[in-house]
Amino acid sequence: MDAFQDHYPDAVAHCFGCGRLNAHGHQIKTVWNGDETVTRFTPEPYHTAIPGFVYGGLVASLIDCHSTATAAAAMYRQDGRGLDTLPPFRFVTGSLHVDYLKPTPIDGALEIRGRAVEIKGRKVVVETELRAGGVVTARGTVVAVQMPADFGAAPPAPHR
Numbered sequence: 001m002d003a004f005q006d007h008y009p010d011a012v013a014h015c016f017g018c019g020r021l022n023a024h025g026h027q028i029k030t031v032w033n034g035d036e037t038v039t040r041f042t043p044e045p046y047h048t049a050i051p052g053f054v055y056g057g058l059v060a061s062l063i064d065c066h067s068t069a070t071a072a073a074a075m076y077r078q079d080g081r082g083l084d085t086l087p088p089f090r091f092v093t094g095s096l097h098v099d100y101l102k103p104t105p106i107d108g109a110l111e112i113r114g115r116a117v118e119i120k121g122r123k124v125v126v127e128t129e130l131r132a133g134g135v136v137t138a139r140g141t142v143v144a145v146q147m148p149a150d151f152g153a154a155p156p157a158p159h160r
């Protein structure tokens, strides 16, 4: 199944967390599962915080990009539009709140599930949980806001 991120226009496909055109990034892939959205991501050994456990910044990044993707998909769904129809919905993070409930083990796939709980104007609030081995280890709330027309007017920096 196509992921939401596979439909991001090239101009906004360079994000470190979710851009398919960022060779150094996480390139997460998110899909619908009923009313929820799901991303699966397997951390690498170098994503370590304390040996055996995932760096919290990675957890936040996964929740962030999963949630902005969920915001866009929820807006398309509300409008009854396909993910690649124009004009595209593009969301950036206005606010990212993460509660770290337990250490996240690094030795296996992580599952991130989210749900749009509010859609109002240009804003979508997304609640997201991250699980390791079926256990919720982090919970996030993201306020995603449709990207203003003048956002990201500069060309993307070249990747090295």
Ligand SMILES: CCCCCCCCCC(=O)SCCNC(=O)CCNC(=O)[C@H](O)C(C)(C)COP(=O)(O)OP(=O)(O)OC[C@H]1O[C@@H](n2cnc3c(N)ncnc32)[C@H](O)[C@@H]1OP(=O)(O)O
Residues within 6 Å of the ligand: 008, 012, 013, 015, 017, 018, 064, 065, 068, 072, 089, 090, 091, 092, 093, 094, 095, 120, 121, 122, 123, 143, 145, 146, 147, 148, 151
């Ligand atoms: C599809 C392609 C996407 C690819 C990229 C994925 C992105 C991945 C995640 C990121 O890393 S994005 C980069 C980090 N984020 C930023 O750099 C955003 C910087 N901030 C801004 O550009 C502006 O502050 C922002 C666009 C978020 C909001 O400014 P606006 O002037 O467009 O919003 P406005 O003030 O009109 O507020 C619209 C609604 O959002 C709400 N809002 C805005 N900022 C908020 C905030 N910080 N916290 C809570 N709510 C916020 C605001 O209250 C309001 O809600 P209500 O309609 O209910 O009143």
